[in-house]
Amino acid sequence: MANVRSSHLPSSVLVIGGCGFLGRHIVSQLLEPSTSTVSVLDLRTTNNRFPGAYYYDADITSPEAVRSVYEKVKPLIIIHTASPTAIQDNASAAQKRGAKALYHKVNVEGTMNLVEQAGKIGCVKAFVYTSSASAIHDGYSDLINADERWPILRAPKQKDAYSESKGIAEELVLAANRKYGDMLTIALRPAGIFGEGDMQLIPNVLKAYQMGQTKFQLGGNENLFDFTYVGNVAYAHILAAVALMDTHALTTQPLDHEKVDGEAFLITNAQPLCFWDFARMVWAAAGDKTSPEQVWTIDKGLGLQLATVIEWLFWFAGGRTPNLTRQKVQYSCMTRYYCVNKAKKLLGYGPRWGMEEAIVRTVKWFQERDAKDGVGKQVQQ
Amino acid sequence: MVKTTDVLYYAVHVGELRNIIQWQTWHQAVHERRPEQEAPSLTICFEFLDKTSRSFSAVIQELHPELLVPITLFYLILRGLDTIEDDMTLSLDEKTPLLREFHKYTEKEGWNYKGSGPKEKDRELLVQFQNVTEEFRKVKPAYREIIKDITLKMGNGMADFCLKAEHDVNAVNTIEDYDLYCHYVAGLVGNGLTRLFVESGLANPILLERPQLQESMGLFLQKTNIIRDIKEDLDDKRRFWPKEIWSKYVDKFEDLGKPDNREAALNCSSEMVLDSLNHADQCLFYLAGLKEQSVFNFAAIPQSMAIATLDLVFRNPKIFEKNIKITKGEACRIMMQSTQNLKLVCEVFREFTRKIHKKNTPRDPNFLKISIACGKIEQFIETIYPSQDPKSIVQEPAAPVDPTSKEAKDKAAAAEAKSDLIYMLIAVFGTLFLISCVMLGIAYAFGARFDVAFSELTKGKLSKPTDAGAAQSIIHKYDHGEL
Structure with a gap:
């Protein structure tokens, strides 16, 4: 599929975090027939390299390192998608505290540094930031058809440190709009990203299949959930960059309801589906043959009680975190989906890959990778 | 007439019986006909309405007086047209001119038609069609023009379809053909009714600018009926399911009815349900444009019945065995919920969407698409009746x-x-x-040998020895060492 939009982009795009899960998809789409020069800044640039892109190693929290890369690349457009991986919920308390400090350092301070240096160097016209849809979700309650009118949450309402740091960083980026000369900023909030190279969502779902857990289901499976294919998220970033460049070309400032600069946009596949349907489709794509009659449904209340007892037993037995936790029960029983009409209307966004195609190609990618290096066996053990 | 099976059914399903009684007792018509002021020919028209339609007759007769007669006649005219189209005894040379010219006959004094086959159930309507034409000429010219325009378009569409069916047994080849056929027989009705509603001032004129919504109103009903009637159509050798869909599951259309192909046929019916389900959200959107209660009821009841029918036929092997329909008790409940406001109609849609979703299985090739279609309906209902308000989520101070x-x-x-x-x-x-x-203590006091039991257990002996001698020898082993 040729990407018509990326060819509109002028030269010199810098993708920060371009070797990461989302970043590499952005780089790959930018490199689809286009006239722009694509550069990548990342902490380590050994993985996920594409021929045709230029790679620079730098720590985004260091002003000197960032400035030196900016001076070499002279970017017109910056797409900032770097972020530490959110830790899994089975991490220990000490790990969680450490992670919180790391999130603040990279997501908040790192982002601030990137924006400030970009403003100072003067050549940057567009700054696109990858925020997160979880910035408006407390990680616990139901979120039903939420759109950009929902507020960014802070502690104590925001219970997740990662989400909070993304929300703070987003506000910093958007506040910098038109603050440094004519540099425009925009933020995208993808929800539940999955796809080739995914480290969290699909590996966890596939692990449940390999461990033979497909016959269990927590909750009644009436909770709609948004999952978003990484290719679509990458595509939205390119649309956002194009929209900012188009705004530059305007002779007057856009009207409030047409404005894209200084704005945040939720990005999903626009196909919310019930939580377990996504898992079942992934399992079916991986070869699972379970039919609904065979599934044991454990309702949410019982699931929470079971998880409580199991968590206690594990705690008695030495503090490890079990496979079934209250947080997991909560997560698989909650409703969380968004309305992406703003991105559709103002950015011209629409998913390039439908959910079915996205799941099938993602599972295929994982199976091919596992077949190549035998990781599948390790997971099973 | 009450059947014994019905009595037995409702003796067990008391809740449904309650629905019937409630509907019969409490339902009040928004508007009522005034039979005493009607001309004899109009009374005959209403009699035909009762005879030809069981589902629409009641709702039509409760319509606002402004639209009561025009819509009754609109229905009878289309029913006449349909009777000619369906008639297998008519030759193509006889049939097609009748279909194409039918709009002209609607106003012709004394026109009727006696050529229908003796088995056609609505033959009598055409035989006495002069009553319809007489009343139709009294209708306001603006309404008449709309009805004639739709009759002309539908007649031509049906004639084209009959010609095509004569040359090709798969007249409905592609999904596009299927949509076009449904457009002629149902989408046009949606368009005609919308124009009548707006012309009479009983609906929001913006509906006229949304042809897609009018189309969906007709297509959702028609496509659902086409799925439900598969057994009847298989028996009568009629094909409305598009080849583009069924050929993915079976080699020959007739194979859908064979018990050996049940699984494939069910998956095929799922794709048909999916195709129909994709119109559901637009139907709700359309209903939001109707203001007058009787018009709303008239439009909403069939839509609610359609979503309930869609649930009934979804992954139901019985559709290939017999003609199935919603029970009367269920129908009464749906009618009660559909004659109040859009919010309750949305609840009906949500309820049956969830029921469909519950039956959805990953073994079905349409699994994910159906799941997404169900999600789309729920999300649409949320956009018109949001259950969360962002303003209520204010940041509380850390005070x-x-x-x-x-x-x-x-x-x-x-x-x-x-x-x-x-x-x-x-x-x-x-x-x-x-x-x-305490229990272990008592056992110990009575001489239980935990040491023996424990070490035997660690050797993997979980059951007790089969005879007393074996047990004794084990005890000996422990008391005297290995012998």
Whole structure:
């Protein structure tokens, strides 16, 4: 599929975090027939390299390192998608505290540094930031058809440190709009990203299949959930960059309801589906043959009680975190989906890959990778 | 007439019986006909309406007086047209001119048609069609023009389809053909009714600018009926399911009815349900444009019945065995819910969408698409009736919590409940522990050999020895060492 939009982009795009899960998809789409020069800044640039892109190693929290890369690349457009991986919920308390400090350092301070240096160097016209849809979700309650009118949450309402740091960083980026000369900023909030190279969502779902857990289901499976294919998220970033460049070309400032600069946009596949349907489709794509009659449904209340007892037993037995936790029960029983009409209307966004195609190609990618290096066996053990 | 099977059914399904009684007792027509002021020919028209339609007759007769007669006649005219199209005894040369010219006959004084086959159930309507034409000429010219325009378009569409069917047994080849056929027989009705509603001032004129919504209103009903009637159509050798869909599952259309192909046929019916389900959200959108209660009821009841029917036919092997339909009790409940407001109609849609979703299986190739279609309907309902309000999620300041506030009290109550739970658990496990100790103590006092039992267990012997001699020898082993 040729990407018509990326060819509109002028030269010199810098993708920060371009070797990461989302970043590499952005780089790959930018490199689809286009006239722009694509550069990548990342902490380590050994993985996920594409021929045709230029790679620079730098720590985004260091002003000197960032400035030196900016001076070499002279970017017109910056797409900032770097972020530490959110830790899994089975991490220990000490790990969680450490992670919180790391999130603040990279997501908040790192982002601030990137924006400030970009403003100072003067050549940057567009700054696109990858925020997160979880910035408006407390990680616990139901979120039903939420759109950009929902507020960014802070502690104590925001219970997740990662989400909070993304929300703070987003506000910093958007506040910098038109603050440094004519540099425009925009933020995208993808929800539940999955796809080739995914480290969290699909590996966890596939692990449940390999461990033979497909016959269990927590909750009644009436909770709609948004999952978003990484290719679509990458595509939205390119649309956002194009929209900012188009705004530059305007002779007057856009009207409030047409404005894209200084704005945040939720990005999903626009196909919310019930939580377990996504898992079942992934399992079916991986070869699972379970039919609904065979599934044991454990309702949410019982699931929470079971998880409580199991968590206690594990705690008695030495503090490890079990496979079934209250947080997991909560997560698989909650409703969380968004309305992406703003991105559709103002950015011209629409998913390039439908959910079915996205799941099938993602599972295929994982199976091919596992077949190549035998990781599948390790997971099973 | 009450059938014995019905009596038995409702003796068990008391809730449904209650629905029927409630509907019959409490339902009040928004508007009522005034039979005493009607001309004899109009009375005959209403009699035909009763005879030809069981589902539409009641709702039509409750319509606003402005539209009562035009829509009754609109229905009878289309029914006449349909009777000619369906008639297998008519030759193509006889049929097609009749279909194409039918709009002209609607106003012709004394026109009727006696050529229908003797088995056509609505033959009598055409034989006495002069009553319809007589009344139709009294209708306001603006309404008449709309009805004639739709009759002309539908007649031509049906004639084209009959010609095509003559040359190709798969007249409905592609999904596009299927949509076009449904457009002629149902989408056009949606368009005609919308124009009548707007012309009479009983609906929002913006509906005229949304042809897609009008189309969906017709297509959702028609496509659902086409799925439900598969058995009848298989028997009568009619094909409305598009080849583009069924050929993915079976080689020949007739194979859909064979018991050996049940699984493939079911998956095929799922794709048909999916195709129909994709119109559901647009139907709700359309209904939001109707203001007058009787018009709303008239439009909403068939749509609610359609979503309930779609649930009934979804993954139901019986559709290939017999003609199935919603029970009367269920129908009465749906009618009660569909004659009030859009919110309740949305509830009906949500209920049946969830039922469809529950039956969806990953073994079906359409699994994910159906799941997404169900999600789309739920999300649409949320956009018109949001259950969350962003304004209510204000950031609370980190100020000290007022101990008398409800939240603080709730928090205290929750904390108390938690400590209660902990004490309960301690009490339960403590008691169990104590009882276990007492039991083990008693067993020990009576001479139980835990040392023997334990070490035998560690050797993997889980059951007790089969005879007393074996048990004795084991005990000996422990008391005297290995012999």
